[in-house]
Amino acid sequence: MTGEIDRLHPEAAVLSGPRPKPRAPRGRGRVAVSWIVLIASVAYFLLPLLGTLIFSLRDRPWYQAYSDTLADAQLYRAFGFSLVIAVITVILSVVLLVPTAYWVRLRLPRLRPFVEFVTLLPFVIPPIVLVYGLLTTFNAPPLPLTTSDLGANVLLVCAYVVLSFPYMYRAIDTGLRVIDIRTLTEASQSLGAGWLTIMWRVILPNLRVAILSGAFLTLAIVVGEFTIANFLARPMFAVYLQLISGNLAYEPAAVALFSFAITWASMGVIALIGRGSGRRVEITGAH
Amino acid sequence: MSQTADMHGARTATRSGRRRFRWTFVGVLPFLAFAALFLVLPTLYLVVGSFQSKAGAFTLDNFFHLTSTYTAGAYEASIEISLVTAVAGGILGFLLAYAVIAGGLPGPIRSLIMTFSGVASNFAGVPLALAFTFTIGRTGFITALLMAVGINPYANGFTIYSKIGLELVYLYFQLPLMVLIIAPAIDGLRREWREASENLGATSAQYWRHVALPILLPSILGSVILLFGNAFGAQATAYALTGGFIPLVTIVIGQQLSGDALGDKNLGYALAIGMVAIMGVTLVAYSWLTRRAERWQR
Amino acid sequence: MSYLVLTGIQKRFPGGTVAVQDFNLEAARGEFVSFLGPSGCGKTTTLRMIAGFETPTEGRISIDGADITDRPPNQRNVGMVFQSYALFPNMTVADNIGFGLRVRRRPAEQIRKRTAELLALINLPDKGDRYPYQLSGGQQQRVALARALAFEPTVLLLDEPLSALDAKIRVALRHEIRSIQRQLGITTVYVTHDQEEALSLSDRVVVMSEGRMEQVGTPFEIYNFPTTPFVASFVGQLNIVPASIIDSGTGALTVAGQAVRVQRAFTGSSGRKVNIAIRPEMVSLGPGPDGSNRLTGTVSEVSFLGSIVRIRVRVGGDSGPLVSLDEFNEPTLVLPEVGATAQLSFPAQGPLVLDPNVEVGESVEELIAET
Numbered sequence: 001m002t003g004e005i006d007r008l009h010p011e012a013a014v015l016s017g018p019r020p021k022p023r024a025p026r027g028r029g030r031v032a033v034s035w036i037v038l039i040a041s042v043a044y045f046l047l048p049l050l051g052t053l054i055f056s057l058r059d060r061p062w063y064q065a066y067s068d069t070l071a072d073a074q075l076y077r078a079f080g081f082s083l084v085i086a087v088i089t090v091i092l093s094v095v096l097l098v099p100t101a102y103w104v105r106l107r108l109p110r111l112r113p114f115v116e117f118v119t120l121l122p123f124v125i126p127p128i129v130l131v132y133g134l135l136t137t138f139n140a141p142p143l144p145l146t147t148s149d150l151g152a153n154v155l156l157v158c159a160y161v162v163l164s165f166p167y168m169y170r171a172i173d174t175g176l177r178v179i180d181i182r183t184l185t186e187a188s189q190s191l192g193a194g195w196l197t198i199m200w201r202v203i204l205p206n207l208r209v210a211i212l213s214g215a216f217l218t219l220a221i222v223v224g225e226f227t228i229a230n231f232l233a234r235p236m237f238a239v240y241l242q243l244i245s246g247n248l249a250y251e252p253a254a255v256a257l258f259s260f261a262i263t264w265a266s267m268g269v270i271a272l273i274g275r276g277s278g279r280r281v282e283i284t285g286a287h
Numbered sequence: 288m289s290q291t292a293d294m295h296g297a298r299t300a301t302r303s304g305r306r307r308f309r310w311t312f313v314g315v316l317p318f319l320a321f322a323a324l325f326l327v328l329p330t331l332y333l334v335v336g337s338f339q340s341k342a343g344a345f346t347l348d349n350f351f352h353l354t355s356t357y358t359a360g361a362y363e364a365s366i367e368i369s370l371v372t373a374v375a376g377g378i379l380g381f382l383l384a385y386a387v388i389a390g391g392l393p394g395p396i397r398s399l400i401m402t403f404s405g406v407a408s409n410f411a412g413v414p415l416a417l418a419f420t421f422t423i424g425r426t427g428f429i430t431a432l433l434m435a436v437g438i439n440p441y442a443n444g445f446t447i448y449s450k451i452g453l454e455l456v457y458l459y460f461q462l463p464l465m466v467l468i469i470a471p472a473i474d475g476l477r478r479e480w481r482e483a484s485e486n487l488g489a490t491s492a493q494y495w496r497h498v499a500l501p502i503l504l505p506s507i508l509g510s511v512i513l514l515f516g517n518a519f520g521a522q523a524t525a526y527a528l529t530g531g532f533i534p535l536v537t538i539v540i541g542q543q544l545s546g547d548a549l550g551d552k553n554l555g556y557a558l559a560i561g562m563v564a565i566m567g568v569t570l571v572a573y574s575w576l577t578r579r580a581e582r583w584q585r
Numbered sequence: 586m587s588y589l590v591l592t593g594i595q596k597r598f599p600g601g602t603v604a605v606q607d608f609n610l611e612a613a614r615g616e617f618v619s620f621l622g623p624s625g626c627g628k629t630t631t632l633r634m635i636a637g638f639e640t641p642t643e644g645r646i647s648i649d650g651a652d653i654t655d656r657p658p659n660q661r662n663v664g665m666v667f668q669s670y671a672l673f674p675n676m677t678v679a680d681n682i683g684f685g686l687r688v689r690r691r692p693a694e695q696i697r698k699r700t701a702e703l704l705a706l707i708n709l710p711d712k713g714d715r716y717p718y719q720l721s722g723g724q725q726q727r728v729a730l731a732r733a734l735a736f737e738p739t740v741l742l743l744d745e746p747l748s749a750l751d752a753k754i755r756v757a758l759r760h761e762i763r764s765i766q767r768q769l770g771i772t773t774v775y776v777t778h779d780q781e782e783a784l785s786l787s788d789r790v791v792v793m794s795e796g797r798m799e800q801v802g803t804p805f806e807i808y809n810f811p812t813t814p815f816v817a818s819f820v821g822q823l824n825i826v827p828a829s830i831i832d833s834g835t836g837a838l839t840v841a842g843q844a845v846r847v848q849r850a851f852t853g854s855s856g857r858k859v860n861i862a863i864r865p866e867m868v869s870l871g872p873g874p875d876g877s878n879r880l881t882g883t884v885s886e887v888s889f890l891g892s893i894v895r896i897r898v899r900v901g902g903d904s905g906p907l908v909s910l911d912e913f914n915e916p917t918l919v920l921p922e923v924g925a926t927a928q929l930s931f932p933a934q935g936p937l938v939l940d941p942n943v944e945v946g947e948s949v950e951e952l953i954a955e956t
Contacts, residue, residue, distance in 0.1 A: 030491075034390030038400075041383045041462070045407060047429065048415070048459065051422030096318050103314030111315065118322050124566045125330055126520030128537045129559045132544060133329025136336065136556075158325045165322075226412040226523035231544050242413045242527060253421060256414040260406075267405045271398070479671035482638055485658040486665045487685035488736065497684070501675040582718065 049260065056253035065250035075255065078240035079223075085153070085236065086222035089160040090215045093168045096161065098211070101172045102203055106181060119169040122162055127227040130159060135231065152232050159228050163221065168214040175210025176203075213270050220266040224259065330563065337556035349557035358539065358558060365536040368450060369518035372457040377511035379458070380465025388473045401470065404463035411460045412523030419456045419528070423447055448529050456528060457521065461514050468513060472506035472580060509576030516569035519562070536562050588614035588772050589635070589740055594644035596630055596796075604630040605796045608644070612789075615770040617763065619783035622793035623819070628776045631793075632742050635774060636665050648739050664733030666743045670725045672717040678728050679704070679713035685736035703731040706765060723754040730762065734769065741766065741773040747782065755779075759786055780820050784808060792816045814939050817862055824868070825939070826861045826906045830854065836933070841901025845878045851938040863936040868910035870896065870921065873930025880908070880929045884921045894920065898927050 059065045069075060104115050122130070134155055138145040145151035181203065188198045204211075229236035241259065245252040340346040353359065387397045423429050423440075424447050433440060446452060476499060484494040522537035531538050536558060543555040594608035605627040612618050620628035633639045635646060637658030645654045653661050664685075672681050680687075682703050683696040691699075704710050707727040717725055726746055733741060743762070747755040763786050766773050777783050783790050784804040792799040792807060792815070800807060800816045811817035818825075828845065831837040832855060836847045840861065853859060872879060882900035885907065893911045900906055908929060912918060921927055 031391035034386035034392050037382050037386040037390070038392060038396065041379070041400075044462075045403065045459070048418035048422045051428050052414075052418045054428045055421040096321055100315050100318035103311075107311050107314060115315065115318070118319070118326075120570065121322070121326055123516070124570055125326065125563055126522070126537070126566065128520070128522040128540050129333070129562055130326070130329065132540055132555070132559050133333045134325070135544065137329045137332045158321070162322070162326050220409050224409060224412060224414070226527070227541075230523075231541070238413055238523070241417075245413060245417055245527070252417055256417045259414045260410055260418075263409055264406045267402055267409075270405075271402050477669075477671065479667050479669055480673060482636075482658070483665070483667060483671040483673070483732075484684070484688075485638075486636055486661075486663070487688060487732070488659050488662075489684070489688040490659060493688050497687075498673050498675070502673075 049257075052253045052256050052260075056250060056257060059250040065254040068248075068251050069254045069258070072251070074240060078235055078237045081235055082223045082237040083219075085157060085160065085234075086219045088157050089164060089222055090218050092157060093161045093164045093218065094172075094211055094215075097165070097168050097172055098204065098207065099199060101169060101176055102181060102199070105173075105176055106185060116169070116173075119165040122165050127159075127163065127225070128231075130162065131228045131231045134159060146232070152234060156228065156232050156234050156236075159232075160218070160222050160225070163225070163228075164214070164218040167217050167221075171210045171214035171217075172207060175207045179206045209273055212273050216266040216270045220263045223262055333556045333559050333563075336553055337560045339553055339556075341551065341553060349551075349553045350561070352551075352554055353557055353561060357534065358536075358554070361534040361536045361539045361558075362561070364450065364533060365519055368454055368457065368535070369515045371454050372461045372518045373511050373514035375454070376458055376461030376465050376514050377507065380462045380510075380514075381469055381507060383462065384466045384469050384473055388470060389476065400466065404466040407463040408460045408467060411521070413527040415456060415459055416524055416527035419447060419452075419459075423452075423455075448532060450533060453525060453528060453533065456524060457518055460524075461518060464517060465510055465514060468510040469503075469506060472503055472510075476502065503580075505576045505580035509573045509580065512569050512576070513573045516566050516573070519569075520566060587611040588616075588649055589774070590645075590647045591631070591635070592645050592647075594631065594634060594641045594646070596627070596634060596639060597642045603796055605634070605641075608798055610791065610798075610801070612772055612774070614649075614772055617766055617773045617775065617786060617788045619775045619777060619787040619790045620793055621777060621780060621783040621790050621820070622799075623778055625795075626793040627796040628778075628791075628793050629744055632744055632774060632776045635740070636663055636742055637661050662736070662738050663740045663742055664736070664738035666726070666729045666733050666741070666746045668745045668748060670717070670722075670729045670749075672725055672729055672732070674717055676716075677713065678709070678715050678717070678720070681717070681728060682731045682735050684732065689736060699735055703735055706734075706768075707731045707761075722750050723758055726750065726758060727761070730765070734765075734771070739772070741771050743773065743775045745777055746775075748777070748779070755782075762786070784820070792819065794819070811937070814862075817937055817939070822865055822909070823862050824865060824908050826863070826900070826908060828859055828861045828938075830857045830859055838938070840880060841882075841905040843880050843901065845880070845936075846933045847936050847938055848933040849937060853938075860939045861936045862939050863908075863931055865895070865909045865911040867935040868908060868929050868931045870910065870912065870927060871930060872928055873932075877930040877932055878936075882908070882927060882929065884923050884925050884927050887920055887923060889914070889920075894918065896921060896927075898929055900929070 056065045057063075059068075100115065104112050125133075135146055137143070138151070138155060145155045184202055184206075185198055188202050193202070223237050225236070226238035226242065229239050230242070237259070241252060241255050244255065337349050338345055338347070340348060353362070383400065386392060387400045419427075421427055425441060427447075430440060447455070480498055480502075481494060484498050489497065520537065522535075522541060525533065525535050525538055526541060529538075531542060540555065540559055540562070543552070543558070589610070589612040591608055591610045594605060595603070596605040597603045608627075608631055610618070620631060622628050630639060634641050637653075637656060641654065645652055647653060648661075648663070672678075673684065676684070679700050683700045686696045686699060700713065701710075704713055707730060709724060709727060712720065712724065712728075717728070720728065729746070730743075746762070747758055750758065759782055775783070775786060784807070787804060789801060790804055790807050791801045794815045800812050802810075807816060808821055811820060817823060826840055828838040828840045830853045831839060831844075833851055833853050836850070838845050838847060838859070838861065845861070847861065851859075880898075880900045882898040882905060884896060885899045886895075886897040888895040888897075892914050894914050895909055895911050897907050897909050900908055910929060
């Protein structure tokens, strides 16, 4: 021990220690109930997956469903198409939302509630209504997008971008909140950077985690989305699944498991990259 | 002289001020334009169309016709299924969330259930419908197991292609959604409140009745309302499971799109707008309740 | 002398950490006892064991003769004030205060009367209808206190109740807490890491470190006659000055080549290097009365701290030890210049000899008898 300990600031001598960790509640009864709830829930969630698995193995020989699936060219085409659409959706969404979220935070804070409201509109306008409106609007000149494949694909991507608004915007906004964009921008400007440089070299790299989270969530949604794809008659993965479910017996089970695995993988990736970057609250909804 | 200079100066100031003002808005223009084109415009088309008669004149008839048997039945079915799955999902989801967060279970279980909830709340539509068909459909493996034991659910009138079946299936994504939404509120239930109430002499039941449930109620109500909206807007799962056999609002709209099931496209627009109105109300109610809840979670 | 009794208390957590061991205390009825120590020393854990939120792995706790060790927390009739206030956000101030009575099913009229009494006691008579989020931190803490006192508990427990508040409010509120406690005559245990709080409020202080009791005594005893090196350094300020033993029999040592005599007994062989600990307020500028120890050095720093002036003197040559001394600030005080030669003096009873191999000398009673 050397030196003085400041009497005027005794807490300086004290290392800040951790608060007591949350202890499990006393009362073994309560823990027992928790276990019952957990096991019942897990059973409910696992049974349908089990059913799908069993069905996929019922063909003769047991792997037939899987080998048929893997041999189906249409599967690859549908899945590939979905992936491409998903990637384009994510890119377009990022290009639209990152500058907007950034600008709103930096220059137009009063507009924030309004922009947030707009990003929440897709909750109010469910996919079936959205595709209804899109088909009605873009049916005829001046924007006859529904009449061609390219047009329909454009419509599809734009619909998915709209659908991704709530999740992407929230992820990006949370990411921006954590980094001090005002200081970063001023520092970059004083070093001579223009807006594009700031966006590309300063803001985006710092948003990597947020964007990746939003991207994988959008990926899961796009790959699983059926309603819009169906009514726009696009050869997406979920439409393909619905198609074969009417015609084949065991393959759909294998494909359904595959679809579930993709979603799980995306969420797993999100959980991995989200670790250490604070809590992220997702509101996800399925139809 | 000075007045003119002032006016001139003022004008210049306004002009440059206005110009600067506009530049700032350019930043959000692409986003707003996109939203306007692909979200607002289509909705407007539907809104306008719902107020038009076949001839194009303004009318409220379409909304009155919503009460006709077919569409009213669709609304009834949608509301019933949404309500049941919202309440059931709400209660069960709350129980599960509480069990893994504050129920004394090992720590890793919580993140496992949270991740799974994230997955399950997105696992809907065709694969979900298929999964349930494989499980408790006519040839499902649970059905087979039950029949082996001597119970034939299908003989007693149960069928998965019914409202009950649909509700059972919807629960698969409603329950996890509830878990995800209510988790922060349960986290916010501070341990000290429970300890303080014990210290003051309250039993567990008294704690729940006087402290925990009142604090959680706005969040729970808000979440149930969100669940309602989520089920109301669902289409793919019902379509894949029942093929349109049970008329829900979303199904009827879908039928309208694939062929003129209602025989009147303006009625279809009214149907869609009615749905948007209901979703709008639920979102407003959810926001209001969440904001009230946040006030207490400080 | 034994209203609240803790005997042989030990707390071992499932992971193996021993948070508290060998804790023994007998508090008289109406006594105000503080547990003082750094974070992690076990003071809060001990308090929580009295409240019933933790169960001791060994030992018993009794209040007024009744063993409460196995009773659940909601049957102990002790009142606890939490560091974070823990007011129920969904209830008004009045409802919060009345909660303890409500769960005991007292009649509404009695609850109303008692609540009004307490609101007057804590000086917030017209805030009964407010909600906690509408009150300031200090007000919330007062409500928490009232809530804990409403059902007339046998013992009052406070877990660092003031640490979340501003300095000025802290000082005002702690006086209020003490005066209320005196007024009600309720046995109180107060946990804090702030020694000023502990020393100014308590009848007795328990200094803790790493789960063990270091010393129990009145604030005067703790401060002036610390019995362990930890207590000496944790409570109050201390100069630690390297020295060499010349003769432990006569208490002679050298500091930077200058002779010093220490009255408190110590052992150690000649030539051994030790540390001398002395409080800044025991050191004065100038030669001091006859028989004082004297050291010469150069003034290295003069800090004006309001009511005190702190002067640091480098004893001996350029590489000698620094000694701090505090002088009361007076308008007639002549502040020494940096670089000037200065003479320090301190009484022989003042210093403590510290070294891992050197035992601190007599017991408290003997030290008091000497002084």
